[in-house]
Amino acid sequence: MPVPPSCTPARRPPVPDIEPGLDLGELRVPITRSDVVRYSGAATDFNEIHFSDRHARAIGLPGVLAHGMWTMGAGLRLVTDWIKDPARVRRYQVRFTRPVIVPDTDEGTEVVYTGQVTAVADGIATVTLTATCGEDTVLGAARVEVSVD
Template sequence: MTATVRYADVEVGAQLPEQVYPVRRLDLVRYAGASGDFNPIHWNERFAKSVGLPDVIAHGMFSMAEAGRLVTDWTGDPGAVVEYSVRFSAPVVVPDDDTGAEITVSGVVKEKLDGDLVKVAITARSGGAKVLARATAVVRLA
């Protein structure tokens, strides 16, 4: 698959279309199975609260993956991501109900780099809190 966004057509300040990703407890169970991370803070409310959390929280890498999805959906090519980094700043709290939580992700092109690379700043929020800090991706465009 090739990138659907062309380097020549992208300007600094261009906004990536905001996306809202739902997060339910079932998603956390599936992620635990795929990742092998069965820490009870991600599925056991009683345990999560006993260690001072407000409720079950999403895996940090799950939250990071959802934010990265914004960029891969934008480019049309997961292989276009050359570099990706974040700092975790707040947990995504996932209540045990039919709606769960949401991660709202947006991005902006911050810089055009040498060749066909662009640097994208990503913002991810959930429950009114910024859940990722200093989230950036370097992406190779067509």
């Protein structure tokens, strides 16, 4: 009996030619205070450092900061846009090195992500990401492993 089309597995998008040294380019992601508040609601993380300068400064921060998980997730978009299939992501790890301070302006700030394939072995490509906000590196040791077979 033939399998109905709705029951057949979806075909994965083809994997681009991949080898170490491949540059994934750059992704610029703006963020404003409004974005931070919306993310707070979606994440149910209502820590005052994400919307109140007064609370942020009371604990020694220079101002309101973006959620670390937002910073991490926004960077993964560089990889998923390149690989065309988020299901290929097998592992993602980062070290948070500096917070993303979001000024109370209409423009907010911008995080710039770049990526490069650093290894390909056993059907897994390792991508090293960098993330900067102004002069500060905000993610360290950021690595994504994606299935390429």
